[in-house]
Amino acid sequence: MILFGPAEEIGAVADGVSVVDAPLSIAKDPDPARAVRANPDASIVRAVAAVAAGEADALVSGGSTGAALAASLFTFKRERGVHRPALALYLPVPGAGFLLLDAGANDVVRPEHLVQFAHMGAAYMEAVMGVREPRVALLSNGTEASKGPDTVVEAHALLEGTPGFVGNVEGFAIGTGEADVIVADGFTGNVALKVMEGTFAALMGAVRGAAMSSRRSRLGGLLLRPALRGMRDELDPEEQGGAVLLGLRRLAVVPHGSFGERGFARAIEVAARGVREDVAGRTHARLAAAGALRARPEASEAAASVPDQP
Amino acid sequence: MILFGPAEEIGAVADGVSVVDAPLSIAKDPDPARAVRANPDASIVRAVAAVAAGEADALVSGGSTGAALAASLFTFKRERGVHRPALALYLPVPGAGFLLLDAGANDVVRPEHLVQFAHMGAAYMEAVMGVREPRVALLSNGTEASKGPDTVVEAHALLEGTPGFVGNVEGFAIGTGEADVIVADGFTGNVALKVMEGTFAALMGAVRGAAMSSRRSRLGGLLLRPALRGMRDELDPEEQGGAVLLGLRRLAVVPHGSFGERGFARAIEVAARGVREDVAGRTHARLAAAGALRARPEASEAAASVPDQP
Numbered sequence: 131m132i133l134f135g136p137a138e139e140i141g142a143v144a145d146g147v148s149v150v151d152a153p154l155s156i157a158k159d160p161d162p163a164r165a166v167r168a169n170p171d172a173s174i175v176r177a178v179a180a181v182a183a184g185e186a187d188a189l190v191s192g193g194s195t196g197a198a199l200a201a202s203l204f205t206f207k208r209e210r211g212v213h214r215p216a217l218a219l220y221l222p223v224p225g226a227g228f229l230l231l232d233a234g235a236n237d238v239v240r241p242e243h244l245v246q247f248a249h250m251g252a253a254y255m256e257a258v259m260g261v262r263e264p265r266v267a268l269l270s271n272g273t274e275a276s277k278g279p280d281t282v283v284e285a286h287a288l289l290e291g292t293p294g295f296v297g298n299v300e301g302f303a304i305g306t307g308e309a310d311v312i313v314a315d316g317f318t319g320n321v322a323l324k325v326m327e328g329t330f331a332a333l334m335g336a337v338r339g340a341a342m343s344s345r346r347s348r349l350g351g352l353l354l355r356p357a358l359r360g361m362r363d364e365l366d367p368e369e370q371g372g373a374v375l376l377g378l379r380r381l382a383v384v385p386h387g388s389f390g391e392r393g394f395a396r397a398i399e400v401a402a403r404g405v406r407e408d409v410a411g412r413t414h415a416r417l418a419a420a421g422a423l424r425a426r427p428e429a430s431e432a433a434a435s436v437p438d439q440p
Numbered sequence: 441m442i443l444f445g446p447a448e449e450i451g452a453v454a455d456g457v458s459v460v461d462a463p464l465s466i467a468k469d470p471d472p473a474r475a476v477r478a479n480p481d482a483s484i485v486r487a488v489a490a491v492a493a494g495e496a497d498a499l500v501s502g503g504s505t506g507a508a509l510a511a512s513l514f515t516f517k518r519e520r521g522v523h524r525p526a527l528a529l530y531l532p533v534p535g536a537g538f539l540l541l542d543a544g545a546n547d548v549v550r551p552e553h554l555v556q557f558a559h560m561g562a563a564y565m566e567a568v569m570g571v572r573e574p575r576v577a578l579l580s581n582g583t584e585a586s587k588g589p590d591t592v593v594e595a596h597a598l599l600e601g602t603p604g605f606v607g608n609v610e611g612f613a614i615g616t617g618e619a620d621v622i623v624a625d626g627f628t629g630n631v632a633l634k635v636m637e638g639t640f641a642a643l644m645g646a647v648r649g650a651a652m653s654s655r656r657s658r659l660g661g662l663l664l665r666p667a668l669r670g671m672r673d674e675l676d677p678e679e680q681g682g683a684v685l686l687g688l689r690r691l692a693v694v695p696h697g698s699f700g701e702r703g704f705a706r707a708i709e710v711a712a713r714g715v716r717e718d719v720a721g722r723t724h725a726r727l728a729a730a731g732a733l734r735a736r737p738e739a740s741e742a743a744a745s746v747p748d749q750p
Contacts (some may be wrong), residue, residue, distance in 0.1 A: 175675025222640055224649070234581060237589045271544060271630035278747040279547045279627055301634025305642025314631075317589055320581035321628055322635045324611025332533050332615025336675075337647065339534070340667035347667035357650035365646075 131398070132186055134177040152176045155193065158389075162196030166204060174198055178205045181380050188381040188401035192372075192394055195384050199235065199375060206378035209410050211423030215377035216238070216247045217316065218254060219323065220370045224361070226307030229255055232316035233323050233373060239315040241284035242422070244268065248289055249416040250376045251311035257407035258400060259310075260372075263294050267309035269318060270298040281315070292420055301325075330365075368393030371400040376413070381405060442496055444487040462486045467697075472506030476514060484508055488515045489689050493603045498691040499710035502682075502704055505694050509545065509685060516688035519720050521733030524549070525687035527626065529633065530680045534621060534671070536617030539565055542626035543633050543683060549625040551594035552732070554578065558599055559726040560686045561621035567717035568684075568710060569620075572687070573604050577619035580608040589726060591625070602730055605696065611635075618661060640675075678703030681710040686723070 133140060137151035152173035159165035166175055174191055178201040181189045191198035203215060218231035231251045236243065248266045255264040268286055270278035275286045277298060289295045299309055304326060314322065337358075341351030363369075371393065372385035381404045385397035417423045443450060447461035462483035469475035474487055484501055488511040491499045501508035505740040513525060528541035541561045546553065558576045578596055580588035585596045587608060599605045609619055614636060624632065646670075651661030673679075681703065682695035691714045695707040727733045 141486045224646055226642065237581065251497045269631060271547065271627050271634075300638075301631045302637070302638040302641070304635055304638035305645070306638070317581050318628055318631055321579060321624075321632055323612045323616055324581075325635045326611070328610075328612040328614035329636045329644060331612070333640060333643050334537065335615070336534055337668070340671045341664055343667045343670070347664050350660045350665075350667075354651055354657050354664060355660075357653045357657035357660075358647070360653070361646050361650045365493050382520070403672025 132177075132180060134173040134180070138171075143298050150176065150180070156197050157193035159194070159197065163200045163204075166197055166200040172197075174201050175205075178202055178382075182206055183252055183320055186398045187405040188383065190383045190385065190394070190397045192385040192387055194310040194387070194391060195373070198311060198382060198384050202375055202378060202380070203235075203381040206382070207376055209379055210251070210414055211417050212377040212413070213246055213424050214243050215375055216243075216250060217319075217373050218251060218376050219373045220259065221303050221304075221323075221326070222365055222367070223307075224364050226305050228303075228307075228309055229259070229311045230319055230323060231311070231313060231376065232319050234320040235375070236316040238317070239281060241281050241288055242424075244281065244285035244313055244315070245288045245420075245422050246377070246417060246424075247313045248285075248292070248295065248311065248419060250413050251313060252294060253412040253416050254374065254376055254404070254409050255310050257409045257412050258403050261310050264310035265296045265308070266292075266294050266311040266313065267296050267299040267303065269301070269303075269312050269322065270386035271300065273298045273300060285313075288422075336384045369396060371398075374400065374404070376409070379410065381409060383435070442487075442490060444483040446483075458628075460486065460490070466507050467503035469504070471506065472504055473510045473514075476507055476510040482507075484511050485515075488512055488692075492516055497715040498693065500693045500695065500704070500707045500711050502695040502697055502699060502707070504697070505683070508692060508694050512685055512688060512690070512692040513545075515723065516690045516692070519687055519689055520724055521727050522560070522687040522723070523556055523734050524553050525685055526553075526560060527629075527683050528561060529683045530569065530687050531614075531633075531636070532675055532677070532680055533615045533617075534674050536615050538613075538619055539569070539621045540629055540633060540685065541621070541623060542629050544626045544630040545685065546626040549591060551591050551598055552734075553621055554595035554625070555598045555730075555732050556687070556727060556734075557623045558595075558602070558605065558621065559730060559732060560723050561623060562604060563723040563726050564686055564714070564719050565620050565685065567719045567722050568713050571620050574620035575618070576602070576604050576607040576621040576623065577606050578623040579611070579613075579622050579632065581610065583608045583610060597624075598732075603717065608657070634701045651700070679706060681706035681708075684710065684714070686719070689720065691719060 131147045133149045134152045136153040137149050154172045155171040156165040174197050182205045216232035217235040219233045220229050229251050252264045255261040270282050368389050375382040383397045383401040385393045402428050441457045445457045446463040447459050464482045466475035466482040482505045492515045526542035527545040529543045531537050539561050562574045565571040582594050651657050678699050685692040688717045693707045693711045695703050
């Protein structure tokens, strides 16, 4: 493990960890893409460069998500045959967890991008989450193959017959467990993710309010609290290690800046497992088997946009 | 009030209600658009025709949402200067309720459509919900004006400076109360709405599960139950009367088929208030003041798609 950051603040480290003194941080910069290009000495840019040069196999960054993604997108090459990288996030809904991608790397996509996201997500669920034959769905506004914008309808047609493809799901599928991978463009995926978070926060606030509304419910709330804590722990995003950028030759895992030790440890585990279990190789094999590899280099294609902190 | 349906089943009605015997129902047809065109005698088609002919001022239909919307879209003309109708739904988040539109009528939109939805939603909130100077936001994947697909970025630029426009909100805005109207294309709006419902259902299931996990939490759950029921009543969609199709010369209110008497009564109230408070006139006035009226007829423009039951 190589740690990039201010050596003075980092101080002593465990055996097997080396420190590269990189005191310049761009984590607070409001324009991460610009900051990455302008600051080759920034800790995140140096870390990404080291990974690109093969000094490490994967990146874990808990600073600014935007900067980590921008630096990875600019520096790591795309996997063989992949059109676009995608940001994937595992959502630990109890008994119904699923991987959502793209959660924010590409605002606008073509059908063949969605098709590739389906395979990238399935390969990740197999390799890292140990799910055999993951069920993959497209997020749409109706379950019929004809529902949704043309991009979704065409992606559905292209995916028809793919092993594991279960068709379209609607937003209701959050929590039903009907798919292991839910595929969307990065705009819709990002909105869906944040609507989930917003709904969760609003509802937990309302439950808390209900529990404070009378002496009787206050007592009920107190008695219920340990069980609700257990539920919250199960839903804890730290347990998943954060978002993962898929489709590039190096894996980037992006724990949220608010994570504690456990979240960072999990992020490192996810990165290590992704490399060990060969997410990239499995993705390529799936794409090849499905005839979904990019035919030839697309030099003119714009890079994916840099998403907000998801 | 004119009631269209099987007179035999309807039986006796209250004073002031007349019954038109229309026993043919297309509520169960899997292709509502086709069913509407093929069945001029269906109760929903006859009801819509009566409204279009001026026999009534608005439509309330609790049968198939798809059929009600298809019939309205095909038959009611667009309001003067309106590009596209939009489906609007008031979401009664406690202390932070807001109107979401488009919730499913248009999968793909142009920037000027989003601009009009903003004014249509604001006029509705003023006229029907009694909100003075409603705050209107665009749903995007970041709060900055530059965030989102081109359509959203251009709509943002067009809305800049409009009184009440508060900029972009993210999915987190569910439950914060930062906007009275949240505008999206019908695909994103439909996904967001169903993700909210799915998250709500998953979380209530998890709370229920937590409350059954031990003797202590079972007791807590029992004590808390009345307060949680109160919360659920506040969130009850029946209280809002259902979804409303805006932008056509006649208002259509679509209570969900599962609604009971109260929900239907509320739907009728919403329709009556919309007509009495002149949603159409206020929408036109807002669009005119903002210079956002459609310049000339667009005969070639495709009709809005017919959404799923939202």
